[in-house]
Amino acid sequence: MKNGKLVRITAMFFALMLCFTILSRAADQLSVAVVQTERPQNRMIEHAVRTSGKIEQNQELAVTTLSDQRVTAIYVREGQRVAKGDLLFEIDTTLLEEQILNQQQEMEKQELQVKDSKSQKEVNAQQKANSQAQAAEQYSLSTRQAGVQLARAKQQLNDAKMKLKEFRESMDAGKAGTSNGIGTVDSDVEAALLQALEDKTNEYVAAQGELRTLEWEIENAVYTARQNAMAGVTAALTMEDKIYTGSADANLVAEERIFTGSAEPEVVSNADNVAAIADAEPEVVPDADNIATIADVEEPEIVPDIAEEDGVLADNIGAADFNLDFDLNMEIEDVMNSDAETDRGIVSETDDGIDNTNIGNTNIGNMNTGNTNTGNTNTGNTNTGNTNTGNTNTGNMSIGNMDTGAQIVPDGSEQPVSQEPTPEELAQLEQTVRESYSQKLQAAQKKVSDAEAAKEAAEAALMQYQQEQLAVADSANVQNAQQLVADLKTAQQAYEDAAIAANEAAVTSSRAVAIANVPDASNSSDRMSEISYEQMELTLEKLERLEKAKGKICAETDGLITKINIMTGEKTSDTTALLMADLAKGYRFTADITKEQQKYIGTNDPVKLTSGDGKQKLEDLPVESVAEDESDEGIYHVTVQIPEDTFEIGANVTMDFSKKSETYAVTVPLSALHLDEKQQPYVLVAEEYESIMGTEQRARKVSVTVLEQNESYAALADGVIGSEAEIIVQSDKAIDNGSRVRVAA
């Protein structure tokens, strides 16, 4: 190869390289962004807030009048200024007068109604008192009558006995000494037989009484159960544990007693048992479950027990007695008295128990005690007492309810039975109650028939003995003796009948008393009428006042009418007739600002207000308040009090406000601030660096913290950016971290 050619090739190569050098540099420069930089400066950040709002009155007054009045004339229009006392509108006085007349008449009517209802109430009270007294009288009368008859029958019985005895004695005396020993023996035998008969008779009567009481009891229990089912058991739920326990204790005591009582019919022994149990009472653990169990098991026997107690009480007071009387025989008076004392103790104790149980019990329980004191109480009253306990709550109710009570009562916290029971359910309930009693009833009936059989057996024994006696005796005396025995038998039967009748009378009349004592439903119609009357009086007063003003309604203060709700010729409604701004209270400017703006404006900051047309300006007005909107979060209300006679109410006004911050060492134009993908602010700083091309400039990303910013500048936290940093504020191309840049001169 020729050297010359090689040199040419070499030269060409280098020329080419030179060419490309220039070209590549030119191309490179095209990609470099030309930027403008600025150094951070000391600046204050000034915040300007501009917002528009309205002029409002400080206070708005509502002008109202009575409703249903015809407006005859309106003398003002919206936006009109009125002075104090200016006539606003007028209403029709003829209509007003008519209304006043109507009102007066209505009031008269109401007055009469008040009187009527008052007198009605009095009459009702009197009637109630009368019926109560009547029932009490009837009760007292019938029991006394029965007592008298009983006493009389007894007297006759005693007389018959005495006659027979005398006759026997005369017979024995006539028989001479031979049969003397035998005669004495005979008379003793007969006396023993007689005594046995008498005892059996008494037992029979007592059994009869018990049966009757039980029957009444069943009826009562059925009624109570129905009542409870109807009324629900809300009362039961309100009962406290203590009360419940107390009632359970009482039940327990009563049960124990009745248990012993049924085994030994003597009251004295009952009393002992009760006392003993009453002593042991505090030891009874108030466990709801146990109590429930006990109540379940023993309930059916509780009621008769209490009945017995009350009967004892009645005895003590001295009213006609059927129970103790038969138990102890009338002649043993002192024994009876001592028994009575014991009984009183028992009764008072049991009463305590009942009281505990019936704390929530109001009328009937109280009535019961009251009646006891007045001496009206008897077996029947015992029943009413039971009714009461049954009527009231938990423990007692369970007594009345028997098995059904177990569902409702045992636990005070059980869910209330709020549903109305259906007739089928009621029938079912009644059936249950009756069934629960059936055994007891049968027992009582059996007892009655047993007692009757025993009595008849005793009678037969006596009769047989007497027949034998008669066979021994003289035929002359036989007729006489037979007559006497027949008399005695008649007297005995009469006595029995009287005793049963007395028992029945007591039961029936005590029931009447209980019914009479049921209190009336509360009646407050008279008071309600009075209240209506008072209301009418007030209305009338208003009408009269309006009439006095001749139907003219005037402004109460200086103001500006802002709204009129009435129309001439139409009737007024309940709403406000017209609204007026109270000019005496001044005006204010209100505007809404954003949360951002709210940061810079505070109370007493001076603001500038400019009217919509820009003609009127007010400067340095202090801000009265800045408050957040209650419903709209992020919106704040600014209020500025403005002097009188400046802007009109309702005018649109612009508010300007500016606040300067402290001086920040590092502030940059807002254009220098960028946000990265994480929304963190950063600036780009132009910095020089060494490259193959020599010293070049590129952008470097610097994350910053913005302390404060307004529309044009941002203050940055110190430390990250030095005061010498060239912050890129403008670029002709999109640049990012690391982009090569060229700082324009």
Place this chain on the structure above:
Amino acid sequence: MRKKFVRGIVYLPLILLAGIICFPVLFAATGVFMQQWELEDYLGPVLGGAEGVANWPLLPHAPTLQSLVELLMDSPQFFVMFWNSLKISLCILAGQTVFGVPAAWGLARFEFPGKQAVLLLYIMLMLMPFQVLMLPQYLVLDRFRLLDTHAAVILPAVFSTFPVFIMYRFFCGIPEAILEAARIDGAGHLQVFLRIGIPLGAAGIVSSGILGFLESWNMIEQPMTFLKTKSLWPLSLFLPEIGLEEAGMGFAAAFLMLVPALLLFLSGQEYLEQGIAAAALKE
């Protein structure tokens, strides 16, 4: 005929060996025309951590000039380094010419006390690798405040011993009779040197120049050690900066870097051969 056959047998392994030796050049030449993705495919296992074994086709699948254009049009850096390299190499060549040729002439043609000691020193210095001289050079350059300038690379190379030694051998080979004839004709020392010495020693000068150029064009350690400013770097430092992502550009750059050296070699090939031949003849 038989002679031809024998020659063929001799040539075959030689051609084979030449082909093996030329393969890297072919490698570079084909790489220039490959696309980036192709290069990554082939070199991935070596450079990019991909699986498999690197392979290299004889011809690119999708020939393109993209890499070349990119290098030439979009990489001003490449040209900065290219001109830096050229500057350094030419300066070194010039310096060696200015200072080395007289030095070699002096050592070859003058007798003075301690000449053998100087020659010995030259040989010793020539044998020392750069790594040994790096520190002393650095200290000296630092003292002269020449670090981070092109002079730091150029000056030590200018006073390198190798070209002096090569030229010394050439100048030694000039017959004394020619020089004496010149002196008799009235030529002074300078005239003898310029009119007789240089023309007769041209082969040696060119040889050392070509070798010197190739050395300085390719030198890496010196600029890497003494130059901190990137804008002063020669082209030899451009290639180490290039990774797999810019492999295409790397091949293009390597190709362009080869061109001046090749051209220079081809230009001086005649002198080089002459010089070698002269050296051989002399003995």
